[in-house]
Structures are given as C-alpha cells and as structure tokens.
Amino acid sequence: MALSLGGRRLFSPFLKGSIGSSRASLSSSWWEDPLNLEVSLTEDEIGIRDSVRNYCQDKLFPRVLMGNRNEVFQREIMNEMGDLGVLGATIKGYGCAGTSSVSYGLIAREVERVDSSYRSAMSVQSSLVMYPISDFGTEEQKEKYIPRLATGEILGCFGLTEPNHGSDPSSMETKAVKNPDGSWTINGSKNWITNSPIADVFMVWASTKDGVQGFILEKGMPGLSAPRIEGKFSLRASTTGMIFMEDVHVGDEQRLPDLVLPGVSWEQRSSV
Template identity: 70%
Template sequence: MNSLPSQALSDSPDVGGCYQVGAQNSQGSVPEKAIKTESWGFSGGAVVKNLPANAGDRVRALVREDPTCRGATKPVGLGCSARQLAAHMALRGVYGRLLSRGPSLRVLRSWSSAATQTEKGGKTQSRSAKSSRPEFDWRDPLLLEEQLTADEILIRDTFRTYCQERLMPRILLANRNEVFHREIISEMGELGVLGPTIKGYGCAGVSSVAYGLLARELERVDSGYRSAMSVQSSLVMHPIYAYGSEEQQQKYLPRLAKGELLGCFGLTEPNHGSDPGSMETRARHNPSGRSYTLNGAKTWITNSPVADLFVVWARCEDSCIRGFLLEKGMRGLSAPKIEGKFSLRASATGMIIMDDVEVPEENVLPKASGLAGPFGCLNNARYGITWGVLGAAEFCLHTARQYTLDRIQFGVPLAKNQLIQKKLADMLTEITLGLHACLQLGRLKDQDKATPEMISLLKRNNCGKALDIARQARDMLGGNGISDEYHVIRHAMNLEAVNTYEGTHDIHALILGRAITGIQAFTASK
C-alpha cells in the first residue's frame, strides 16, 4: 500500500473513528504511550499502531476525546467469517479473504454515528438512551443509523473497511498519475457489490438503501471509483436485467457481477449531450445477415478505454432509438482514451467510435424502445449519485473540522472563530438533510413509489451542495487546501464533473420546472 507523505500524516483529520492494530492490554484497550496515528486522510478513521511513544499530543487527545474509543467491541461484520458475511450479501468465498485482517484488528469506534449495534435484536440503539436526557451527536445529528436495518449496517461497515484499507491508499498516486486500476472492479466483484440490487444471476439482491450506502462509502474515497461502479451496476447491468433477453442476461450478468467483464454506457455524443434525442449514431438493419450496422461516435464515456462490453444507443431506420450490446474486438469498434482531465482522473474516460460495426440481432436489447430505455438507466445511476456525493461532502466536512481545530492562528485554533463555526454548521446541515432525503427516496424506490422527478430533485440538490461544501472546505484549509495530500481539492475537482454528468444542474431544474408548471422549457422555441 502507498502511504501519504509525512506532512499529510501529521495533519490528517480525526474524522470520527480510530482503528487499533497491534498489542492490547488485558482490558482490550491500547496503552496511551503506544498510540500513534497513521492516517490516510479518510473519513473511515485513523489507524492506530503500536509505535513509539512520541506520537504527539493530538493523537492522545483523539482517544481521550471519546471514552468509547477505548476497548469497545467489534461491530458486526469485521469479526465475522466469510460464511456469515455471505449470508447477508450473497458474497463469494474470496470475500472473507479480502476483508480478513485477523485478530489484531479491532474497531474501537464506528465512523458514522452515536449508534451502536445490539447483538440480540439486530437493531440500533443510541448511546444517549442510557441516560435520561438525549444528547446531540454531530456525527449523526438526526439518528440516521437508527433507521437502517441490521443487514444494511453490516453491508455498509464491511464495504467501508474495504474502501478505507484497499482503495484509500491507492487514490493519491492514481489521481496524480491519471491511472485507473482495473483490478478494483474484480475486487468489487469478489465482494458482491456490483449490480447489488439485481436479484439472481450472481448478484446480491440487496435494498436500494444498501446500494446507496455502498455508493456513499465509495465516493468518500473518490468520485471516479464510484463512477466506475455506478456505470457497471446501473448503466450496464441494469439495462441487460431490465431490457435484455434471458439469453443476454445469462450470458453477461454473472460475469459482470464477478467483475470478469467491465462495461460502459454510450449515450452522450460530441454534438449532443443534454439532448440525446438528437443523436447522430445510426443503426442500419441487414435482414439477410440478421445484423445491424452501427456508425457514429460517443464521448465522455466512463470505462470505455478498458471496457469489454459496450451498451450503445443508436437511432434505427424507423427513427426508434434502440440499445445494442457491442463486444470488445468487434471490427470497426474503438475506444480511445480522453487525456488531460482535471477531474475524475482515477477513472478511465474515453470515446466510442463505430465505423461500420456489425452487431448481430441477438445483441439488440428487445425490451427497450425510445429514450425511455436509456433514461431508466440514468435514473438508476442518478439515485446512487445522490448518496455518493454526500460521502465526498462528509469527507470534506470532517477534514475541515479537524484542520481548523488543529491549526493555530493568532494564538487560538481557527475553529474558535465564529465564521469557521458557521461554515461547519452550514456543511453539517446540508449533509444531514441530504442523507435523510436519500434514505426516504431509497425506501420509496424499494416500494416502487419513486419517480424520476424525485431523483432529479435530489441529484440536483445533493450534487450542488456537495460541490459547495468541497469548495468551502478547500478555502478553510488555506494554502494547504490545494495540496492533494489533504484530498479536499481532489473532491472539489471531481464534484465539478459529477455536478454535470447524468443530467446537469440546470437540466434537472427544467425537469422539476416541467413538473411544477406542466410546461416543458428545454428549448425557448417550443
């Protein structure tokens, strides 16, 4: 694993959790003299190792800050066997090997809230319930944790461990060098988190809320990583599951779920972004050859340079838009990489070029006709984004909080200034409201009551608020805010793209405006 430079380690944020690796005393706590923080700068917690005693007062203060950060019990999931975990997520045997860290790993405090897991009922119980007077916990202001099921908590906590232990150490250099690690998709496949809401075909079949929690944990690390998972799950696996034939589902879904195949989704074109109905990509039917010939180009396509399977939307001779499954290696198909991105640098983005690509009839999605097909996929992906961006925002809040507590200016911590506290309060408010809205939307989605307008409302709101929070956090870190070692500038740059793709901020405003007024206003002349 790649660790951060010493400057980043010394200034890394206390973001609400600490992990102890190494020796414990008979009570299961860590001797205070043996504490030192080695942080990856993430919102999943600081890693506490049994290292020399000159660790610094801030780390000892980190443990003293919360008495529950010593000798607490493991949350469900981290000490479980692979078999127990598989019962909840339909995961494969490699799952346990991926996440197992042996008896030396002990979680001292969960990241997200004041809620703890009760062993008997499988429900969450607030720590403050032990006292007669409720206490406010800024890490979970409205007790989101208590609204989650035991399975959802298990899935989230297990995936969080993977994200922080396996992804966070990679992201700094991956972003600097503009490198996408293809093996991440295979690892996610081994964990069972690809196409997680799909039932059957090797998929986990979990709730929409669980899917949202996965997106939140992944984007807490990086929006590019979450984008790769979103495309695979919502834009490739979902259309095959929703619009494909049984033969297509059997052929592709199990391999996509395992991460053996990586897919991409081609809708946006060089001349048509927010107006996909004007697409220029054409599909000509060849009845004698039982095939279609595709010509055209797609651009800004996540995963395309490394994709094995391409879900492409094209206009047929009858003017109907249909979906096609193209495979890597088809003659006339190429996917050049787009270089020089300042955003989403850790994901692969490119084009799809089709020059007389022959696609057999059996590769047409039979249940998709018109723009309803691709829009159904986009709404599924947008739902995951509404959760994901708040993970990035949470990282920025926690980083800004700890930085302003540690940074001394004019003899006092920056956090003592009213302006700083007001900014932190604004951040916390927007994140809290956004998360509870996501939870409600997820429950409605599982009840088949969610509408595209609901998803547009939250995609627009949460992306915009997350971008504002990242920009504000960058400013609060001063000059250090532009250093990638603190990660905030990376989140800010990523969220610029996330605010644009899957429907821009303004396009979603027009969707909502149409719902409010009954008048479509996408063009001034119509």
C-alpha cells in the first residue's frame, strides 16, 4: 500500500503492487539521484564528480576507520587532494582548476560521503584560506600562497572563533594594533580551529581601530602557537586546536588590504 498524507498518495509510482515488486522498482540509480538532478549537470561536472568519487572510495575510505579510531590526520591526503585538483577548485589561475561552484559542491559531497573530517580540512583550505586571499589579497600574496596551497604543499587554517564569544566578529577580543612604522602587533586567542596544530599558514581575523581585518600569519612567527585539542567525540580524524598570539609582529604586507569588516572596533569596545 502507498503512504498517504491528507488523502494524497506519496511515492505511488514506486509502491504499486507487492512489497517485493516495489523493492525491485527502486533501482540503485534511483537511490543515487532520487530528484533526477543528474540531467542538470554538465559533462565536465559529471567527470569531476566521478573522478573524486573514485579517489574517495578507493583511496580515502580505507584509511578513515583507523584515523577516526585513533585521532590521526594523515597529512599526505592533502597532497593527494592537491594532485587531484580539488583544493581551491573554483579559483581561476594560480595553479587552480577554475571549476564551477556546482563542481565544488559535488567535490565536497563525495568527500563528505566518506568522512566529515577530511571534508572539513579540504573546505577550510579552499574556502576559508585560499578564497579570502584570492578575493581580498594583494597580487604578491596570491602568488606567494595560493599555488602552494593548491598543491597541498602547505596547509592553512582559519582563525575566527574565540573562547569567549564563538564566531561573533562584533565581540572579537583578538586585537591588532598598528605601529608607527606601519607594522602590526597582534594579541589574542582562537579556539576550535580546524588544521591549526599542523598549519603552515594562519588566516587570522583581528579587531583593529577601523574594524575587523584579516592577517596572514606563518608558522614559526615569534609569539604564535597552536596547541592541539585532544579527545574529541566527533571529527576525530580532523586535527583541531587553538591559536595563541602573544605580541605577534607582522608587516603590513601580511594584511588583507581590500577588506575591512564594519562593526565595533576595539577602540569603541574599550570605551564602553
């Protein structure tokens, strides 16, 4: 019998006859694409999806079980994703594929079908590190960082969330003060940051006199540390940590020049 709602029959094309025959009518292809979205994809998008699916099922899936069990992130997987061309896939130039947004969604779906931890690592690298540099960075910043991030040679993290206020930029306590010589001094902390303990590049957001601005920090800078958070109950194959900044000194060339988020500056907050 068919399910009904308000007198209307639901899924009637698939539930006619006996249970056995209805099961037979639900082919594996129907379960893969119940809304028949395949017809709206281009050949390129289908090819990208299938390539990523093959990698995820053949290469990623066998390694996820032990990674989740033992809280182990296998760094070489990011290099493999770089070889596949999925890091920063929508960015045009700088060694990136320049795919459609639909392709990026298909890529993320295939990785997510296997494991959220590596999908998170991939998304942070692509959307939260490479994308801000691509859209708001200088040409020098783009040439310096994006090609190496695209291959997985270096790994990035995104520092927005803080211990006391979560991901609320208007309450941000991390502060960047501009020095007389044009450089910046950054103090503050971030929490629950994907990739931070193993990151080479830190896309950090800080409150300035003019509003919230982004700064590109690098591993090894004096005053910068990123301890790991142990014992998570989920996303266990993802390396999650904190970011501590104690008088981190950076030149103005590390600031994203084309983006100042309006809101409460640290000067306004300190005067309240």
